[in-house]
Amino acid sequence: MEHLPYQNIKEQLQSCRSKEETFKALVTLSKTLIRLTPEDKIDSNLVKGCETAVWLIIDRTNNIPQFKADSDAKLMRGILVTILSLIEGRSTHEIQSMDLSSELAQLNLGSYLTQSRTNGVLSILKKIAQT
Amino acid sequence: MVFDPHSIRQEFPILQQPAYEHELVYLDNAATTQKPIFVLERLLGYYQTTNANVHRGAHFLSDQATSQFERARETVARFINASEKGQVIWSKGTTEAINMVAYGIEHLLDPEDEILISSLEHHANLVPWQQLAFRTGARLRVIPFTSDGLWQPEYANYFSDRTKVVACTQVSNAIGVQLPIQEVIHHAKQVNAITLIDGAQAVAHYSIDVSQLDCDFYVFSGHKMYGPTGIGVLYGKTDALDSLLPSQTGGEMVLHVTYQATEFNILPYRLEAGTPNIEGAIGLAAACEYLQKHDREAILQWEQFLVQRVHSLLENRTDIEIYSPRDNSTLVSLSVKTAHIMDLNNYLDSKGIAVRGGSHCAHPLMAQLGVSGTLRASFACYNTIEEAEHFANTLLEAAELLSED
Numbered sequence: 001m002e003h004l005p006y007q008n009i010k011e012q013l014q015s016c017r018s019k020e021e022t023f024k025a026l027v028t029l030s031k032t033l034i035r036l037t038p039e040d041k042i043d044s045n046l047v048k049g050c051e052t053a054v055w056l057i058i059d060r061t062n063n064i065p066q067f068k069a070d071s072d073a074k075l076m077r078g079i080l081v082t083i084l085s086l087i088e089g090r091s092t093h094e095i096q097s098m099d100l101s102s103e104l105a106q107l108n109l110g111s112y113l114t115q116s117r118t119n120g121v122l123s124i125l126k127k128i129a130q131t
Numbered sequence: 132m133v134f135d136p137h138s139i140r141q142e143f144p145i146l147q148q149p150a151y152e153h154e155l156v157y158l159d160n161a162a163t164t165q166k167p168i169f170v171l172e173r174l175l176g177y178y179q180t181t182n183a184n185v186h187r188g189a190h191f192l193s194d195q196a197t198s199q200f201e202r203a204r205e206t207v208a209r210f211i212n213a214s215e216k217g218q219v220i221w222s223k224g225t226t227e228a229i230n231m232v233a234y235g236i237e238h239l240l241d242p243e244d245e246i247l248i249s250s251l252e253h254h255a256n257l258v259p260w261q262q263l264a265f266r267t268g269a270r271l272r273v274i275p276f277t278s279d280g281l282w283q284p285e286y287a288n289y290f291s292d293r294t295k296v297v298a299c300t301q302v303s304n305a306i307g308v309q310l311p312i313q314e315v316i317h318h319a320k321q322v323n324a325i326t327l328i329d330g331a332q333a334v335a336h337y338s339i340d341v342s343q344l345d346c347d348f349y350v351f352s353g354h355k356m357y358g359p360t361g362i363g364v365l366y367g368k369t370d371a372l373d374s375l376l377p378s379q380t381g382g383e384m385v386l387h388v389t390y391q392a393t394e395f396n397i398l399p400y401r402l403e404a405g406t407p408n409i410e411g412a413i414g415l416a417a418a419c420e421y422l423q424k425h426d427r428e429a430i431l432q433w434e435q436f437l438v439q440r441v442h443s444l445l446e447n448r449t450d451i452e453i454y455s456p457r458d459n460s461t462l463v464s465l466s467v468k469t470a471h472i473m474d475l476n477n478y479l480d481s482k483g484i485a486v487r488g489g490s491h492c493a494h495p496l497m498a499q500l501g502v503s504g505t506l507r508a509s510f511a512c513y514n515t516i517e518e519a520e521h522f523a524n525t526l527l528e529a530a531e532l533l534s535e536d
């Protein structure tokens with residue numbers, strides 16, 4: 001399935017009126033993630049600091065980096081779809097000048113982000129912003 | 132069932148509030164229980180009428196605070212049937228109490244010695260012993276309990292003249308099973324080993340009789356038995372406590388100090404450096420009184436009944452694996468084959484149901500079970516049958532929702 005444009009995702013998530021609706025929206029989004037192959041799901045691709053396993057592969061050979069990501073939890077896959085749609089097609093320089101966490105903070109993800117100590121969204125953003 | 136949780140429930144103000152747009156269903160009691168008004172009022176009352184530092188100086192409030200604080204020690208001693216109040220040492224909680232012992236007996240260990248634990252321990256009753264082993268050269272050995280917690284005759288082989296310490300939990304926080312601590316203590320005594328029982332998950336549910344158990348140390352936390360956080364107990368037999376070196380030194384624990392030397396105070400003060408958690412001790416004593424005002428056996432049967440009810444709603448599902456026992460457990464620990472623990476946890480949360488998903492501070496046990504974590508619903512006196520059923524039905528709903536791809 002094709003990723004939705006970030007604006008669409010943003011509108012969808014912002015229209016959620018409860019934690020329950022956000023949960024279901026993220027589960028629906030999770031279905032659009034292109035899953036990693038088992039060969040890509042290796043420890044060196046794991047993002048540290050996540051309670052749920054998150055693999056993130058960044059190919060920076062071109063000016064516009066290519067991202068591949070996966071998780072064993074559906075909600076996290078929904079969050080990954082959201083994050084990827086926000087940064088895909090942008091140059092490293094562009095991504096680094098964005099304030100990713102305050103952008104995500106506008107999405108009604110509330111407790112899914114504040115749990116970042118365990119779910120590791122912050123670690124994901126850090127890895128994305130590295131050069 | 133004769134027990135009715137609805138009236139007890141009224142005594143817990145926190146349970147009256149919603150979670151998101153739902154009724155709050157609190158099933159994370161093994162992590163910490165909620166506090167009844169009886170305990171909350173005692174805490175407030177202490178600060179409103181009594182607050183002063185203890186054991187220091189003669190003035191009206193200090194005398195009152197000291198006598199309340201020492202009465203709290205007596206209450207707790209009676210609650211666990213310790214023979215003397217001086218056998219109750221205050222700690223921050225279970226973790227600190229275990230560390231007080233693990234550091235306190237370091238001078239007694241040699242590299243030939245062995246420290247024995249069960250395979251069902253919380254990290255709190257594992258890491259301090261592992262680190263003690265590293266410091267002393269002693270060897271940490273693990274009795275490989277199966278998840279039914281039953282004693283097997285071959286476990287006796289783990290006990291020998293080398294066994295110096297045996298530390299075992301009474302109830303597993305991760306899978307709810309009770310361990311055969313009587314057998315463990317019995318075998319430990321045959322080889323003159325020091326025994327420590329981790330009662331963190333037991334005190335809220337079972338009557339504890341340390342004199343009958345005859346262990347050297349028994350440890351628990353106030354916050355898991357309707358008391359405040361930041362207070363716990365190290366119970367020890369007098370000679371066992373006497374053998375501990377204080378892991379912390381400073382004020383309160385001394386009789387006389389010169390620049391050359393310090394004469395330590397007697398028990399229990401010798402092991403309580405600094406200003407103690409006075410409000411915590413008083414709150415914990417209130418929690419003991421609170422529990423003793425109720426029919427504890429009836430509460431336990433009720434909690435176990437709720438667990439059985441959850442089992443009967445879930446046990447015919449082939450996609451659900453339950454790791455905790457159906458009978459004699461106050462918690463349910465499970466996983467769903469087609470759903471991630473954190474997804475289940477979050478779905479239940481979105482419905483106002485508080486449970487705990489994860490490894491429950493027991494990584495080696497999770498490895499033994501072959502899972503990265505479980506979902507745990509743990510019950511307390513104020514949980515209703517409706518809550519138990521709501522948990523089970525919502526879990527099934529989550530399993531449905533999360534299984535489609």
Ligand SMILES: Cc1ncc(COP(=O)(O)O)c(C=O)c1O
Binds near residue numbers: 253300352
């Ligand atoms: C069996 C067991 N032991 C030890 C502990 C640690 O207790 P505390 O964090 O209060 O020190 C816990 C708490 O989760 C527990 O369940």
